[in-house]
Amino acid sequence: MYILEASGLSKAYSSGQGAKQLVLREIQLQIAQGEFVAVMGPSGSGKSTLLYTISGMDGISAGRVVFKGREISSLAEEELAKLRLHGMGFIFQQMHLLKNLNIRDNIILPAYRANKNRRGSINKKAAELMKRTGIAALAERDITQVSGGQMQRAAICRALINEPDILFGDEPTGALNSKAAGEIMEIIAEIHQTGTTILLVTHDTKVAAQAERVLYMLDGSIAAEHRLGRYEKRNNDLKAREEKLTAWLMNMGF
Numbered sequence: 483m484y485i486l487e488a489s490g491l492s493k494a495y496s497s498g499q500g501a502k503q504l505v506l507r508e509i510q511l512q513i514a515q516g517e518f519v520a521v522m523g524p525s526g527s528g529k530s531t532l533l534y535t536i537s538g539m540d541g542i543s544a545g546r547v548v549f550k551g552r553e554i555s556s557l558a559e560e561e562l563a564k565l566r567l568h569g570m571g572f573i574f575q576q577m578h579l580l581k582n583l584n585i586r587d588n589i590i591l592p593a594y595r596a597n598k599n600r601r602g603s604i605n606k607k608a609a610e611l612m613k614r615t616g617i618a619a620l621a622e623r624d625i626t627q628v629s630g631g632q633m634q635r636a637a638i639c640r641a642l643i644n645e646p647d648i649l650f651g652d653e654p655t656g657a658l659n660s661k662a663a664g665e666i667m668e669i670i671a672e673i674h675q676t677g678t679t680i681l682l683v684t685h686d687t688k689v690a691a692q693a694e695r696v697l698y699m700l701d702g703s704i705a706a707e708h709r710l711g712r713y714e715k716r717n718n719d720l721k722a723r724e725e726k727l728t729a730w731l732m733n734m735g736f
């Protein structure tokens with residue numbers, strides 16, 4: 483069963499004086515429930531735009547996007563916001579955490595928005611997530627008092643607080659050093675193991691090598707895809723997967 487489907491998805495930006503730049507060209511994409519898909523490709527090929535349009539964060543110029551059987555491209559803004567709040571989690575390179583709130587309050591904010599009456603269970607869930615991502619001791623800290631990697635963990639907790647069906651990430655490890663990036667990837671892989679669908683834009687082959695399927699975008703189209711199969715940590719074959727992926731990307735001219 484597909485959790486997310488795009489058909490004929492196109493996106494144009496106006497580039498001044500009435501001219502339009504077509505950034506996505508009739509994208510066809512189906513993402514299965516529980517799948518982990520990475521999006522790669524050269525800078526400017528439309529990866530982030532694909533993520534924002536397919537998640538309903540940005541409007542589309544043509545086509546359809548269906549999430550859990552509902553066509554999100556035709557929903558009113560309020561309905562769409564509700565669907566996003568409950569069904570989707572987002573992690574970005576720039577984390578958009580609120581500076582005047584501590585780590586815990588940043589994490590629980592979307593849950594309060596979704597359901598104000600469950601204060602106790604929301605706090606419990608936040609504590610659980612902070613423990614799982616290794617930031618339990620930092621709950622009271624101001625977000626200006628933690629490292630980039632710790633902030634990214636908080637962003638992951640926030641993205642997961644409403645138990646979304648799908649987690650979207652735009653370069654979630656892009657701003658981190660390689661150790662912190664590796665740790666964040668482990669957390670994302672664990673989230674996938676628990677059944678959450680994942681769609682990540684990344685330039686990092688180590689990150690993409692953990693996906694089941696890698697899409698290669700070129701000039702607004704999905705030019706090709708590479709199936710790596712499910713990543714099982716116990717097989718200890720990440721290096722081999724990365725090598726296979728790198729060879730494929732080189733072949734694609736990346």
Ligand SMILES: Nc1ncnc2c1ncn2[C@@H]1O[C@H](COP(=O)(O)OP(=O)(O)OP(=O)(O)O)[C@@H](O)[C@H]1O
Pocket residue numbers: 495496505523524525526527528529530531532
């Ligand atoms: N809000 C916008 N208005 C106009 N053009 C935009 C806008 N956002 C993106 N673009 C253009 O759309 C194209 C695709 O951008 P996008 O950010 O999706 O690419 P990308 O593959 O994610 O790139 P990168 O790897 O550099 O992040 C680029 O040419 C970009 O300049």
